[in-house]
Amino acid sequence: MSLVYETPAADRPEASVPADAPLSASVEYSFLAGTQLAPAALAHACRLAARWGVQPHEVLIATGHLTEEAYVRALATSAGVAFLPCLPEGSAAVPGKASLRQCLTTGILQEAGPAGRLLLGFTCLRPFAMRALIARLAPLPVALVPPRELRRATAECFASSLAQGAVSALTSRRPLLSAYRPAGAWLVWALVLGAVALVVGVLTAPLATVYAMSIGLAFVFVPVIVFRLLAAFALARPRPPEARKDAVREADRELPTYTILAPLYREAHMLRPLLHALSRLDWPAAKLDVKLILEAADTETITAAQALRLPANVELVVVPDTAPRTKPKALNFALPLARGDHLVVYDAEDRPEPDQLRRAYQAFRSGPPNLATVQARLNIYNPEANWLTRQFTVEYSALFDGLLPLLDAMNLPIPLGGTSNHFRVEALKWLQAWDPYNVTEDADLGVRLSRSGYRCAVIGSTTYEEAPVRLGGWVRQRTRWLKGFIQTWLVHMRAPRTLLRELGLRGFLAFQIMIGGTILSALAHPWFYGLLAMELAGGRLLALPQTVLGLPFWTVSLFSLVAGYATAMGLGALALRQRGLDRLLWQVPLMPLYWLLISIAAYRAVWQFVVAPFKWEKTDHGSRAKARASQ
Template sequence: MRRHGQPARAPQPHPIGHEYGEYGFLVGSLIDRATLERAEAEALLCDVPTHEVLLATGRVSQLDYATALAHRLGVPNVSWNAPLDLTDAVDWPATEIGLPARLAGRPCRVLAATQAPPSMLSGHVAALRGQGVDVVLASQLLIDAALEAHAGPQKIDRAVRGLLRQQPASSAGARVSTWQMIVAVGAVGLLIGGLAVQPDATLAALTALIALPFLCVTALRVVALRQGLARPAARTRPGGQRAPRIPVRFLPVYTVLVPVFREANVLPGLIQSLRALDYPPAKLEIFLVLEAVDTETQAAVAKLALPGNFRSLVVPEGGPQTKPKALNYALQFARGDFVVVYDAEDRPQPGQLRRAWDVFRQSPPGLACLQAQLNIYNPRQSWFTRQFTIEYSALFDAILPALEKLRLPVPLGGTSNHFPRATLVDIGAWDPFNVTEDADLGVRIARLGYQTGVLASTTWEEAPPVFRVWLTQRTRWLKGWMQTYLVHTRQLRRLNSELGLPAAIGFHALMGGLIGSALVHPLFYLLLVFHWLSGNLLAPSETAAGAVMWTIAFINLAFGYAVSILVGVISVWRRRRPDLAVHALLMPLLISFAAYRALYQLARDPYLWEKTEHGVGS
């Protein structure tokens, strides 16, 4: 993989002889001959330099390798506490050999020990010395740490304000548009005036109007039943199909980003799940992305014996403290051709990366993202986990595949999103001001003309088992969906132009329908209770307006519930969890409570990130 200072055209290798070959200088002091031979064989299969295998598998540490190689090349090795100044290297061209630096005040050129094989580095050293340049060697970890110290403010600024500067209309960091404010105020005024002048007609009109979100969501679920559950396409079938055995030399370098915030308790399980990924370590880099304020998790990570392809990255303070900001910061250090995001409690199927690459390589260039299917590994822990399992099964096994088939915007889940890195950077990555950056990114992908697919591989997640944790998570989701809907409806004409009218209608039905139905759901219950208390629940209405209200309410509740329950029942049945089907009735009012809490937060504290606790009750 590319390193800082790796030239575009490497010079001719310079001889660096040893009886055991190019890496023989490691034998005896760091590894034995058998270990070297195994690493060389693996490197040949992966088509990477031998040192990348040794480092990625943890057989040799970066610091030890740099020390041994510096001794072999006869150049100074920069120690971890040395005063290495890389101020001039922040914008240094990648085509140049090494990075300009100052060591204890003296100018020099620093080479990363892992940027090329030893023979190639030997040639670099000879070339630079021939130009009268002092050369020092350092580990890539040390160089990255020094660059972070100097470039950190610039990188955090890009992480926070990059999208806002490049695409201000696409960021939740910008203000609500004037027309949106006018519509909101005007709607409230019309409602108050109508209730004062013609209360019956106003209530009938209001009932018909608020029925629209229910009808939209119901229509979407009907499509999901027909499209997503009839005969799913090969790449959308749930389950654990074995990943295709693509020769490892053809596999790209993959970067895994895992934001971890106040989750020291789940680190052992996380590391175990990531180590289980069926992907060559020499082509896999894994970032544990930590927050500067979270010293507890930093200390826990420091105590772990992590493999060589793992790295912890601390996000500096600045801007909103959100997951998308952390991801934007970490993305600037990623060197993989493809990027995937996992959460700290995730358990992805081991073959997921291989399967994603197999789909990408067979798909047109316009495929910007693959969303793996999410499901729950603690479905029977509590009533809430059972509800969560039903929702996830319906969403990822039925609704999202239906959206993909219909070429509608696909709101991503917050984890297991696979991207070509260049495409992700091109579309602006994540919005740090949106607390459901995943849903927003899915819509932006569609607006920019790219596609999202659903991947036939499951990532198992932990569902919140108690109401307190469920409420904060659901509030954040609903607030983020409100942010996303407001952002993408700022310029309706542009939205229709970029998506096309059918997809734009689908966006309103999905995002607007989910938000609207959550907010108006209690009103339908109140209407039923009012008729029941007045003794008119089953009595014919005396007015046309009353008949309209009753008919709309009854059809929405009966048909909407029936379709919603049917999607959930079939989805959990396909997941071989039929015992959960009876629990598909009871969640809507709690979601409505979370929706009003989200609406309050949106007005009071729009960028508040209520972190979901994991490992609760486990």
């Protein structure tokens, strides 16, 4: 049901028997007579306000029966004070030494210049209470401003400090956890010495070196194999039907304000699909705080957004054009402006299931006090586009339906997905939010949460995303992901003993498997094929017992290769079946070809990490929406 644009169909005033608003409300809101508001609409708003736990005028504004500007204009006229529909740049100032939080909480600014009128921009008070407040302020000149406009002006007043904090909060307060300088001196020396030893070994004893490396890598992959096996067993285990504690519906009036952060860059064509997807969320519209985060340099998307008639609970946040130009920096800029106690991050192409906010909130309510994050599952809504998107679907199903729920069940660090992360805002701010220099800020944040003693849970609600349909776009996206994993591994391995102490042995090993193992397996995978080809070409493959190292080498290497394939394919097949995607099972045997593409992206990630560590390669989405927009 739509709660952003309109009320539920069954609750429309015109769909029910006309009813009058309570007498007190009719008198209190009589100043709205000039707005052509139907009496039935006010009566309906009063009923819905009681259910949602908000004021009637907040319902009228949130459900589109009355614009914010029309309400504040009528209120200002009835109270005999000035009304300012917009605040030109530089026309508003911070009163005294008020902080950003104080300005946002009170909804008060001061007009710049000699007049110095107090600018009031809030709608939390009922009309009688608002008039009483204005009367008490009578010695001071007052003007009323639409709340959304006042919040925009507040962000403008604090733009410099917001931009600085978005970049430097983590690097200045917790520099050892920032990817700005990802590698410690000892780690650099270890990598250099390891590379030198490898070169010397290849030059002096090539066959023995290759054998030793392969056996060493094989033993590194054994924990990965075990982990996949555990996830597959968990998926195969019969589970009770959908009788979950997180499915309990909370009363609307008990729900808090929930903030949605949605960063967009060069995605003007995705605005309407995104707003439509958000309109389906089952949450009181008056308690939604949606921030569309746009880049100042992206004039096309800004212009397109300003041309839309945005719902009252949707605001534009424009991020100054400063380095690094990354998604986490944009999120950091918008975070202090969030009005909710909880927030979620969605990408432009996301289609979350309508129940997701409720299920995430219930998970917070029923979870332990240190539960700071809830990760929704991700899957693909365009799996049939081509072979690449089908493989992407297999991969996502195995990860978000298999591996991440296992990490949750075992209370291990979870590398968060790039979207549909739900947070307690207080905990997120305490952690200094996202690392603007890490191009997989989500995975890094998941590790930092665990290091600080917080937990992350995985819920059953799914967000559907668009998989890249072109190989070039897929390679760029995967390069960024793997480069971010390299950054994350180096940052947290800067002080391995500290990491071990904070995560514990199990958490430390899980970090090595999920982050380090992902990088290493992608880099090593082609070499197994290369060694196999070399042995076949040299005629040594069938003479294994005649060599000293041949038999143990091939025993261990073939085991890791076969077991790795078997567990990955088994997990992928089980995850597909659980999602009802049996039609994609024929794609499972083709997974090794997909992994070779991942290896190409991995070597590209290593190179890019050296030459452009903070470069953010944007993933293009919405090919169908773009085509419709161009028609």
